Amino acid sequence: MSDHINELFDEDGNLIGALLTAEAWTAVKPVVLAKLGLAEVARPEVMPEPTDDWETLKEYWDFPYPVDTDVACEHCGNATDDWAADDPRKFRLTAANLAGLVSFQCQNCQAKVVKKHFKDTITTECTPFRDDKVRSKEGRY
Template sequence: MSNRDDNLTELYDKDGNLIGVLITAPLWEQIKPKLKGILPEEAPKERPEPTGDWNTLKDYWDFPYPVDTDVHCENCGNKTDDWEKDEPRKFRLTSCNLGGLVSFKCTQCQARIVKKHFKDQITVECTPYIDEKTQRKEARY
């Protein structure tokens, strides 16, 4: 990385090729209106569900209880017995790993539901969606 000035940081790969530029927020606010015709206007599409990771977890399932597909949102009361079969989806799978950590987003209230599969139990956490950032958790560069 090299700094051209206080508003731009050029980013290089290991071979010295320029791969991007990091700009400060004040500079972004200045140039954003000028890029109106170049930048896409539509909101980014939601990433596909990581069903491959879910299938891998099911393939290697070694918990003493059966695979659970029920999801319940404590925030709005939305619930399903089998999230995989819902059409349209009541809950979207957002992440899953082989360790048994499975995360969903409620399509009704956007809350995050996390299911932690342990050897002998499942714990569930529901975190309401918050539209505004917490300033003390904001990244600083």
């Protein structure tokens, strides 16, 4: 049909749905929701920290080094020895998983700090905040 819309058909050729690109969905979303009588669910501006995921990672910690809680931002110099103990927080936990991937948001410059815990080492990546992101192309879970 177009580069923005892919129609989906069942085995008998009946139209059962359509896939829209992010750009197309952004353009038609308000109209579609209004036609279907649906209200858009407001998302909180700040998602809660996934502290349960952090606790699970600590519970199953099997790295040969102790749990590390230090976080540092390469872009603005913000740093802490224990992110969870800071009040107010210098870094917000944004993700943690059992594989050892933990990410934070610097509360000073909004940069993303990612700590990757490997068997014998920890690597850290720091990505500066970009205000010019295309919000319709962000992953939402």
